[in-house]
Amino acid sequence: xxxxxxxxxxxxxxxxxxxxxYRQLVRWICVGRLAAGTKxxxxxxxxxxxxxxxxxxxxVLDQMKAExxxxxxxxxxxxxxPKLPSYVxxxxxxxxxxxxxxxxxxxxxxxxxxxxxxxxxxNEDLLIxxxxxxxxxxxxxxxxxxxxxxxxxxxxxxxxxxxSQGYLPLRQALAEYLRNSRGLRCNAEQVIITNGAQxxxxxxxxxxxxxxxxxxxxxxxxxxxxSAFLAVGAKLMxxxxxxxxLDVDKLVKSAKKAKLLFITPTHxxxxxxxxxxxxxxxxxxxxxxxxxWIIEDDYDSEFSFQNKPVAALQxxxxxxxxxxxxxxxxxxxxxxxxxxxxxxxxxxxAFAQAKEMLSGHSPLVTQAVVxxxxxxxxxxxxxxxxRASYMQKWExxxxxxxxxLPSPARLIASSTGMHLVISTPGxxxxxxxxxxxxxxxxxxxxSLFFPNKVENTGLVLGFANTEHKQREECVxxxxxxxxx
Amino acid sequence: xxxxxxxxxxxxxxxxxxxxxYRQLVRWICVGRLAAGTKxxxxxxxxxxxxxxxxxxxxVLDQMKAExxxxxxxxxxxxxxPKLPSYVxxxxxxxxxxxxxxxxxxxxxxxxxxxxxxxxxxNEDLLIxxxxxxxxxxxxxxxxxxxxxxxxxxxxxxxxxxxSQGYLPLRQALAEYLRNSRGLRCNAEQVIITNGAQxxxxxxxxxxxxxxxxxxxxxxxxxxxxSAFLAVGAKLMxxxxxxxxLDVDKLVKSAKKAKLLFITPTHxxxxxxxxxxxxxxxxxxxxxxxxxWIIEDDYDSEFSFQNKPVAALQxxxxxxxxxxxxxxxxxxxxxxxxxxxxxxxxxxxAFAQAKEMLSGHSPLVTQAVVxxxxxxxxxxxxxxxxRASYMQKWExxxxxxxxxLPSPARLIASSTGMHLVISTPGxxxxxxxxxxxxxxxxxxxxSLFFPNKVENTGLVLGFANTEHKQREECVxxxxxxxxx
Numbered sequence: 002x003x004x005x006x007x008x009x010x011x012x013x014x015x016x017x018x019x020x021x022x023y024r025q026l027v028r029w030i031c032v033g034r035l036a037a038g039t040k041x042x043x044x045x046x047x048x049x050x051x052x053x054x055x056x057x058x059x060x061v062l063d064q065m066k067a068e069x070x071x072x073x074x075x076x077x078x079x080x081x082x083p084k085l086p087s088y089v090x091x092x093x094x095x096x097x098x099x100x101x102x103x104x105x106x107x108x109x110x111x112x113x114x115x116x117x118x119x120x121x122x123x124n125e126d127l128l129i130x131x132x133x134x135x136x137x138x139x140x141x142x143x144x145x146x147x148x149x150x151x152x153x154x155x156x157x158x159x160x161x162x163x164x165s166q167g168y169l170p171l172r173q174a175l176a177e178y179l180r181n182s183r184g185l186r187c188n189a190e191q192v193i194i195t196n197g198a199q200x201x202x203x204x205x206x207x208x209x210x211x212x213x214x215x216x217x218x219x220x221x222x223x224x225x226x227x228s229a230f231l232a233v234g235a236k237l238m239x240x241x242x243x244x245x246x247l248d249v250d251k252l253v254k255s256a257k258k259a260k261l262l263f264i265t266p267t268h269x270x271x272x273x274x275x276x277x278x279x280x281x282x283x284x285x286x287x288x289x290x291x292x293x294w295i296i297e298d299d300y301d302s303e304f305s306f307q308n309k310p311v312a313a314l315q316x317x318x319x320x321x322x323x324x325x326x327x328x329x330x331x332x333x334x335x336x337x338x339x340x341x342x343x344x345x346x347x348x349x350x351a352f353a354q355a356k357e358m359l360s361g362h363s364p365l366v367t368q369a370v371v372x373x374x375x376x377x378x379x380x381x382x383x384x385x386x387x388r389a390s391y392m393q394k395w396e397x398x399x400x401x402x403x404x405x406l407p408s409p410a411r412l413i414a415s416s417t418g419m420h421l422v423i424s425t426p427g428x429x430x431x432x433x434x435x436x437x438x439x440x441x442x443x444x445x446x447x448s449l450f451f452p453n454k455v456e457n458t459g460l461v462l463g464f465a466n467t468e469h470k471q472r473e474e475c476v477x478x479x480x481x482x483x484x485x
Numbered sequence: 486x487x488x489x490x491x492x493x494x495x496x497x498x499x500x501x502x503x504x505x506x507y508r509q510l511v512r513w514i515c516v517g518r519l520a521a522g523t524k525x526x527x528x529x530x531x532x533x534x535x536x537x538x539x540x541x542x543x544x545v546l547d548q549m550k551a552e553x554x555x556x557x558x559x560x561x562x563x564x565x566x567p568k569l570p571s572y573v574x575x576x577x578x579x580x581x582x583x584x585x586x587x588x589x590x591x592x593x594x595x596x597x598x599x600x601x602x603x604x605x606x607x608n609e610d611l612l613i614x615x616x617x618x619x620x621x622x623x624x625x626x627x628x629x630x631x632x633x634x635x636x637x638x639x640x641x642x643x644x645x646x647x648x649s650q651g652y653l654p655l656r657q658a659l660a661e662y663l664r665n666s667r668g669l670r671c672n673a674e675q676v677i678i679t680n681g682a683q684x685x686x687x688x689x690x691x692x693x694x695x696x697x698x699x700x701x702x703x704x705x706x707x708x709x710x711x712s713a714f715l716a717v718g719a720k721l722m723x724x725x726x727x728x729x730x731l732d733v734d735k736l737v738k739s740a741k742k743a744k745l746l747f748i749t750p751t752h753x754x755x756x757x758x759x760x761x762x763x764x765x766x767x768x769x770x771x772x773x774x775x776x777x778w779i780i781e782d783d784y785d786s787e788f789s790f791q792n793k794p795v796a797a798l799q800x801x802x803x804x805x806x807x808x809x810x811x812x813x814x815x816x817x818x819x820x821x822x823x824x825x826x827x828x829x830x831x832x833x834x835a836f837a838q839a840k841e842m843l844s845g846h847s848p849l850v851t852q853a854v855v856x857x858x859x860x861x862x863x864x865x866x867x868x869x870x871x872r873a874s875y876m877q878k879w880e881x882x883x884x885x886x887x888x889x890l891p892s893p894a895r896l897i898a899s900s901t902g903m904h905l906v907i908s909t910p911g912x913x914x915x916x917x918x919x920x921x922x923x924x925x926x927x928x929x930x931x932s933l934f935f936p937n938k939v940e941n942t943g944l945v946l947g948f949a950n951t952e953h954k955q956r957e958e959c960v961x962x963x964x965x966x967x968x969x
């Protein structure tokens with residue numbers, strides 16, 4: 002090895018030295034720059050020349066000897082092995098560096114499609130008040146939760162692999178809760194625990210929709226559902242609302258067969274309507290006759306302020322094509338990232354296997370803690386407390402908006418859930434939302450919920466994670482913005 | 486309502502009474518069995534007749550009044566509303582019950598495909614000794630882990646929503662670890678935190694493979710990878726091994742273009758070979774020329790007993806089409822369900838958005854704890870300890886097998902990782918594995934790793950989660966079974 006070559010060994014002191022030296026020497030041997038039989042400088046000289054420790058050099062040389070690149074002759078020194086791997090001997094003259102600027106291979110249709118969707122939330126936007134979907138984080142009973150966690154934190158049975166379908170005690174506790182509180186017809190065998198509602202949604206999309214299949218969605222409706230269906234190549238069929246919930250008659254009149262219908266019947270997202278039971282039965286009839294799957298997203302049904310929430314579609318008939326999904330993100334904490342899916346018994350193997358394929362089991366200790374949280378009554382107690390608290394916040398926020406906001410801005414508020422909608426005719430809601438953001442206030446522009454033509458502008462405001470003063474501040478800022 | 490009808494109200498005492506009563510009454514009204522204007526019995530009479538509490542009856546009636554099904558006239562009683570929803574008035578005579586036995590709609594190709602794969606592991610099989618893939622659960626530093634956990638358990642910043650790509654401090658710590666220990670060329674922006682390696686694998690499959698694309702896999706090779714590619718409709722192209730690692734020359738000779746190659750270069754799964762650096766460079770050349778993505782599954786590279794592990798493919802060149810995946814299941818605990826993916830910068834938006842679509846963020850507190858675990862040196866210390874411990878176990882197990890097992894059974898053991906392979910010519914390995922199972926000993930039959938023709942029978946045995954006596958017991962039982 003010439004001193005010129007030695008000088009060319011160029012290590013970046015900010016990067017790990019050992020692997021840099023290893024990579025450079027291997028590459029030089031492979032591209033023929035260090036020919037078979039070349040003698041290397043002593044480890045002492047290499048170390049001095051490179052200004053690195055001799056120990057680092059020795060480790061690299063030892064590794065390369067073990068891999069057959071170098072051979073050491075006692076008393077003579079270290080040489081590039083005379084018998085190199087066959088590839089190196091082919092003098093194709095392909096220099097690695099020259100090739101490294103080629104383009105990467107193309108992505109799949111899925112990859113191209115998802116790349117086109119709007120990016121994920123910015124980190125700083127995740128926690129600001131009025132961001133829709135955030136429960137009251139401060140009110141979470143961390144003390145109870147952490148106590149239950151300590152029970153399970155060192156259990157070896159929860160340290161290994163778990164069943165992809167979900168931890169059985171959680172599935173049992175959840176099935177019981179859903180039967181009692183939401184009128185579901187289900188047992189633990191039909192429950193699949195997922196990484197948040199988003200995974201439940203994606204499981205449904207993947208397991209039921211083929212590229213080109215039609216999917217009915219609510220218009221306006223949940224954006225992430227739209228993206229999940231588009232990503233599997235679905236053809237979206239928006240259905241408009243009647244009285245703030247999906248217009249079932251319009252659906253029934255449209256004779257077009259579809260593979261799937263996505264619906265938020267108990268609290269239409271975002272408009273807030275509750276579909277009455279008679280419409281639900283009509284919808285189930287239609288879906289059963291048409292052979293159309295229904296995804297029932299029951300996302301915040303727990304927070305109904307005046308009546309008990311209408312029973313879920315899933316429980317209204319047996320053998321109906323309903324895939325029921327829910328989330329602990331709103332009833333417990335988004336950070337836990339747990340959701341669930343209840344599917345008809347005969348389809349459980351397909352969904353459980355798809356879950357295995359997509360991500361395997363969900364984290365075990367968290368599942369065990371949630372199971373205890375349900376079984377010991379903390380869940381129902383927490384929900385009762387939150388229902389009362391959210392109702393107060395809702396009443397306060399509604400009153401402020403009604404009293405203050407200049408017309409034609411108008412409140413659209415159903416007596417349920419964690420958000421409300423303000424209709425702002427004549428205002429560009431994306432600009433409005435950005436201006437609110439500059440005051441540290443979150444919101445989602447209503448226009449983003451329309452898949453095609455924007456029929457209404459406004460703001461979706463989450464109030465669950467807000468304080469009294471913040472609500473006053475929000476309405477004050479909003480009023481100023483709308484009066485401009 | 487006639488007393489005959491009243492008697493027909495049939496509640497199952499084992500099910501929630503309130504929702505049953507609600508459902509039956511709603512259904513009867515909707516199918517016309519209870520006509521508009523029908524008078525209902527008093528709540529007292531209903532309660533007595535059904536042997537349920539009057540409170541339950543009142544709640545159901547109140548709910549149905551709120552929904553418009555019933556109307557109450559003071560002093561007269563409760564009636565089925567004269568003005569019912571339009572659907573109910575249409576006398577189509579469709580009885581809900583009669584329709585409920587229809588078949589469910591078909592699943593998608595994905596749903597049908599995944600349903601055909603072998604089911605998930607049985608619960609009781611997940612923790613038995615010698616099950617491949619289990620690290621030494623007892624040796625995990627739960628005390629340190631739980632201490633770090635307490636630091637983050639009540640942090641509001643980790644209670645809400647997180648970035649789908651992963652918690653930034655973890656991505657930073659991981660990128661540094663991968664640069665230093667595995668020679669990767671990456672920064673935190675290229676890292677995507679996943680729900681276990683399985684989600685990383687599935688992300689790669691979905692984002693790069695279209696239905697009908699060719700995918701090269703190792704033969705024998707990792708079964709879950711095979712399933713993940715089949716599930717997205719790939720055409721599998723098995724490539725045989727040379728010296729227990731993928732035969733790169735065979736791959737180069739096969740002129741067939743493919744979209745993807747899945748490879749375990751640092752510890753071929755299951756045969757254990759380590760691909761030398763010269764072959765790696767040849768492989769990278771080939772992939773770059775052919776425009777073929779490489780998934781480098783670096784699943785237990787940390788446990789190399791004699792040399793340092795060969796540097797990862799990903800770090801050997803810039804702008805190479807390498808998707809690097811790894812897992813904390815083997816270095817920490819499977820129950821945490823955390824894995825990671827490192828992708829070329831230009832493809833990060835597609836992968837991050839696909840992660841958002843598939844399951845959103847991974848659990849936040851766990852990510853924060855792992856970040857601290859890495860940053861404070863616990864990770865590297867734990868790995869050093871485990872490397873020494875696994876090496877002892879490996880030497881002991883190898884020695885026992887060599888000394889005891891009757892030929893032609895033969896040990897195939899590379900000096901790395903958490904498992905070894907025993908070749909058992911002439912024995913049906915599925916039967917052998919079942920017999921071992923009846924002695925409480927886990928294993929995976931080698932034949933299951935061959936995608937088509939079974940070329941070798943044997944057993945894959947994980948030794949990391951075993952004790953001295955268990956290894957002796959295992960070899961004793963195995964010897965008896967093989968001598969039969």
